[in-house]
Amino acid sequence: MTETFDHIVIGGGSAGAAAAARLVNQGKCRVLVLEAGHSHRHPLLDMPPGIFKMINGSKFMTYHKTEPQDHLDGRVHDIPQANVLGGGSSVNAQVYMRGRPSDYDAWDDLLRQTNDGVGWGWDDVLPYFRRMEDNNRLHNDLHGSDGPVQVSDPGHIDDMSRWFVQSVQALGEPFNTDFNGATQRGVGFYQFTNRAGKRSSSAYAFLAPLEMNPNLTIRLGATVSKVIIENDRAVGVQYRDKRGTNTVQCDGEVVLAAGALVTPKILMLSGIGPDAQLAEHGIPVICPLPGVGQNLIDHPEVPITAFANGPYGYFKQGEGWRMLRNGIQFKLFGSGPVTSAGVEAGAFVNPSNPDEEPTIQAFCVPIVYLDRDALDEVQDDFGLTVTTVVVKPKSRGEVWLRSADPHAMPVVSPNLLKHEDDMQEMIRGQRFFRRAFTSGPLARRIREIVIPTADDDQTLRAHCKRFVKTNYHPAGTAKMGRDGDGMAVLDARMRVRGIESLRVCDMSAVPDINAGNTNAPAMMLGERCADLILGIGSAREIRNS
Structure with a gap:
């Protein structure tokens, strides 16, 4: 029946x-x-x-x-x-x-x-x-x-995240206490779906x-x-x-x-x-x-990655005595690094017209982090990754059937950054946030910007083509x-x-x-x-x- x-x-x-x-x-x-x-x-x-x-x-x-x-x-x-x-x-x-x-x-x-x-x-x-x-x-x-x-402020904020916020403020962006508030513009700390x-x-x-x-x-x-x-x-x-x-x-x-x-x-x-x-x-x-x-439609994301000149961020926090300490702190008190998904701070900016609606979103991750198809590009070390995202992309892709088998994956062509306006916006976003690594407190903690290696148009375009990926x-x-x-x-x-x-x-x-x-x-x-x-x-x- x-x-x-x-x-x-x-x-x-x-x-x-x-x-x-x-x-x-x-x-x-x-x-x-x-x-x-x-x-x-x-x-x-x-x-x-x-x-x-x-x-x-x-x-x-x-x-x-x-x-x-x-x-x-x-x-x-x-x-x-x-x-x-x-x-x-x-x-x-x-x-x-x-x-x-x-x-x-x-x-x-x-x-x-x-x-x-x-x-x-x-x-x-x-x-x-x-x-x-x-x-x-x-x-x-x-x-x-x-x-x-349940929506909460970050359970833990790493120093690298704080320095990122201060460095973007040094570029003229205001501190924003609520990205879901009256205005999106500015830099600050995200809220998260956890408690x-x-x-x-x-x-x-x-x-x-x-x-x-x-x-x-x-x-x-x-x-x-x-x-x-x-x-x-x-x-x-x-x-x-x-x-x-x-x-x-x-x-x-x-x-x-x-x-x-x-x-x-x-x-x-x-x-x-x-x-x-x-x-x-x-x-x-x-x-x-x-x-x-x-x-x-998908939000395209491109990383900026740098090495730190000291033991800053979350590198090695999942190893040895640090892992034991962090695990105990999380289990007993529900606090510490284990309460962080890595992203704590972020920003919404418009590099071309700061007073207009933001065109770029940024995520600050206090670790050297790349997607799995680019893991060999940069070695693990103490560092920082900031990803830039075009928030209103014009590029459009498509999804097709691969076969009539329900278990077969669909054919997917997302066309990220295919529209030239998206590429230009991403280049502007990369250039803006690359400056944050050499401003404010980050300037004193960054040893080397690994990727992109320079901020001229040709380098940034090649970098975007190599590393652009989905923001999921x-x-x-x-x-x-x-x-x-x-x-x-x-x-x-x-x-x-x-x-x-x-x-x-x-x-x-x-x-x-x-x-x-x-x-x-x-x-x-x-x-x-x-x-x-x-x-x-x-x-x-x-x-x-």
Whole structure:
């Protein structure tokens, strides 16, 4: 006998967990969550520094390889994605960023031109951010204090992080006490989704409190083969796990939340997407939507790495007596270096027009750190890495099917820095933050800037082409759009165009990427999608629900 649920959520990540919990809590619905990955309960996932163990190889990560990038001299690089309940929120650096009001007002300007009448402006999404947030310091009109997601200041701040902040201030940037506040501009310390050193992932925040609720069913190790569509309506899901091939039905809606690389893959496997692409793999076309898998956006990131002239930063903190001391401090007091994911300080700047909205985000990591495809480029030593990120990139990539096999990785071509404006902005960001290494207190602690070796245009361009990588924020591959936009996959209510009872609630849905990290926006999207399913739409209804 086929199981039947009210709703089925495909993907238990940042967005999917939030959507499922909202449907159970508010709607009293019977919800099935199908998650391809592992359980989130593991010490490496709980401890912030675990990210450094996972990012270069772990069962909790899936490593997508890009297609050779011609504009990067044929480079192939990794796009790691979470393979665990909680998704990116279970494996990320926990930086809590929401983006800025203008990001969402731009969505609203675009989407209010549809006939859906749903607002996506800052005033529409802020109630969601406030409702989910339990901030341990900020209690005001912009922040919440009794939500499920714990948000805290850094549990530990290394001297290198403090010196970075002071050195960027020496370049004229103001100190910012809240990057999610009235303005993004400036330098300061991030807030994080943890409390006393323990990660507050969407799995812990949204799903763990419902573990004994009979209305929530979670199945791990479940790889979705396709959404079952009958008469242009989503009626169930076919998936594979260790038991074999399974089919489940739903009386309500199927919600896709598998991430910006896998959500378009599942849509195409289900017969929804570019008709030529589906025909190539022998998949019957149910709904031709050419925008599926297009509009791939990601924040490009490039490092600046330097050696210190003394024992500064986190190098060797995971060895010998230091590891023992730090472990005891963390276990007994929930403090010390183990409470840090490495990133503590950061900045948002506009190198060309300082008083306009920032174009570059920076992350300060008090260690010599490079991605796994560049580990041989720089030796381990005491030092500092600052990565620069273009926050509103113009480059667009794409995701295609590799085959009709649900277990096959999709074909991914992100095209990072392919648009010349992105390359120019990254060069300006690299030049600006390279100056920070020779300013303020860092000038007295840096022995040598290892990469990039100089700040002329030719050197910086070559450096960017060699080292650019994902900031782990893929988005936009099943975007919401106005009526008449042939590349829009969704309407403003996150419904797949042409198919009833099928929605997308992860970062695939966004028409453009927000300025900053994407974990918090993904959770907001999940909750918003659940509310739209439940018929809750206005800011007043959100506050009262």
